[in-house]
Amino acid sequence: MRKNEQMVSGNAHPTSTNGIGVGMATDISEQPEAFARLVAPGSAARIAEVAAVVAARRPRHVMLTARGTSDHAALYGAYLAEIRLALPAGLGSPSTVTLFGTQADYSKALVIGVSQSGRSPDLCELVKAARKSGATTVAITNEPDSLLAQNAELVIHLDAGVERALPATKTYTTELLALLMLIEGVRAGDGRLPEPEASFLATLPELAARLLEDDGAEPIASRLRFVDSLVITGRGYGYPTAREAAHKIMETSYLPALAYSGADLLHGPLAVTAPRVPVLAVVGQGPGGVAMSEVVARLAARQSEVTVVSSTDVAGAHDRLHVPGVDERYSPLLDILPLQRLTLALAVTRGNNPDAPEGITKVTPTR
């Protein structure tokens, strides 16, 4: 499959001139459609079937495993599993299997491998080992014929289409959506989503489309053009968004972008947020957002310039990326969109090609 083909489409992003960044802009613009495909009845029914099988097994704990961008989706899945299923959940280190040959007992576990390509050898091996020891295994991937999908008992196909740019965007957000549908389906027991989840999913494609039309990302990217480093922070459900935004900015603008949970930021690295280091803060609607408001106030007291990703004004913030006001649990699916557009615009304004940044490949064969 040609992973790197550049297609100029009618959805081209306004910052993309001379074809630079058109691939990433197109990928970003396709997310509402990708959401719509995944929540459509046929796909939703297939995910519900997977969820019903998982629910019937009554797992006692959840382990997710992923690399790179998908690792941030997996982190979202871990929060969802802990909070919505009340199951201990965490991210597994593939190296314990691939480098150290551990054969852990996963017989009470739900093990979820998340990978757009489904080809990272370490994830494939970890899922295989977990299945062998009795785990219920699920692969979430954009490549339903991949080795990861073959190694897992159950498969959720992201159906996000080919990603044109090397930095993942629509495969990331569809991974988030698949995890939300899976875990809420397990919570429901029969896999069928109750209210309010069903209503939210029905409106998601439209919310995403409207957000991408008007998010205020470009002037903020322009303002960040000359920075040397960035700090990005969030708590709870907002933390994976902070991690993913930092990763994307780093991949495409080669800037040291430090991601912290708002709590960990106060445990030491606060001094890195000197007045000359801009901060992006994800402030949701809910307990995580309340905790983050305090972090923004602490940062403002230190003369930090804080741009918030929020649906409402936040005291102490200098600027804001406007996102819809949804329950925090859903916010990662939307909050990352303006941050993807910010990433793209920042890379372009700094003279980099976000479609094919240096140093990354679509499939990274680590063991």
Add this chain to the structure above:
Amino acid sequence: MRKNEQMVSGNAHPTSTNGIGVGMATDISEQPEAFARLVAPGSAARIAEVAAVVAARRPRHVMLTARGTSDHAALYGAYLAEIRLALPAGLGSPSTVTLFGTQADYSKALVIGVSQSGRSPDLCELVKAARKSGATTVAITNEPDSLLAQNAELVIHLDAGVERALPATKTYTTELLALLMLIEGVRAGDGRLPEPEASFLATLPELAARLLEDDGAEPIASRLRFVDSLVITGRGYGYPTAREAAHKIMETSYLPALAYSGADLLHGPLAVTAPRVPVLAVVGQGPGGVAMSEVVARLAARQSEVTVVSSTDVAGAHDRLHVPGVDERYSPLLDILPLQRLTLALAVTRGNNPDAPEGITKVTPTR
């Protein structure tokens, strides 16, 4: 307790002039003694008792929870538990309990809270909630009367003495040692350490003392004086060391120091390691080290300047912090020592006070 008192001792570090950094230098220099206290028969017997209780409960998975520096010790504990106990292990997010009120079922879990002060409210609550739901709970702390210690069923006292500087050093390494003794004791079943662990622990204080006498950290710190950012990388057991070194440098020199697992580094952020960004790479003796040698070669091919923390020469490395050649499993207890000295010397040469850096406090009351 006066956490911040500065005591000038005969062990003062040569880079410490005018009292700047004497506290941290003294803390660092006391680690061999702190190791010796923890492995001494009385303390070892108390840890063995805790380990025997844990082993008898036959936990099915392990959750560790911590904040800041202790989070890196907890990460070491998670690797140890997965590899040595073959139990699924991960780090828990206290915010799921404290912000979202989750009551997860930890009845099959070993839950370990790691905190020098034992006072972080979120950890205390998570351990309390886990114990209530039936978990076997262990507090590892330097304050045996703290709330964390009260909330846990079992307590391991680090007995590291008062830390003079705000950045944690001797409490970090004693946390690592306590986790090693606990988990190897659980593996043994009766808590008593077999060979080769017993022999290694007997030699550890002496290995640490010799390493602190001659590690080559100062010329490297001098060379890094003018950098804008740093990348620090390791794999498997070496990854917590990379994370902790980055955290310490950030806290004391206010530099963006990015920590990556060697595998994740190849999944995207490699381009951040431009020729002008120095890399520190932890290369152990074992499977993690073999994997890291490939990472160093990849970095060298990109004209990165790589300083390795290693007991042997590594192809492509520009410079080396010399550490004793021990099994990778033990290496975190030693590899961090020259990196602590590097941190101290770098902060002093950049005109900062590592004993009382901006922005950090010894106890951070996050929820």
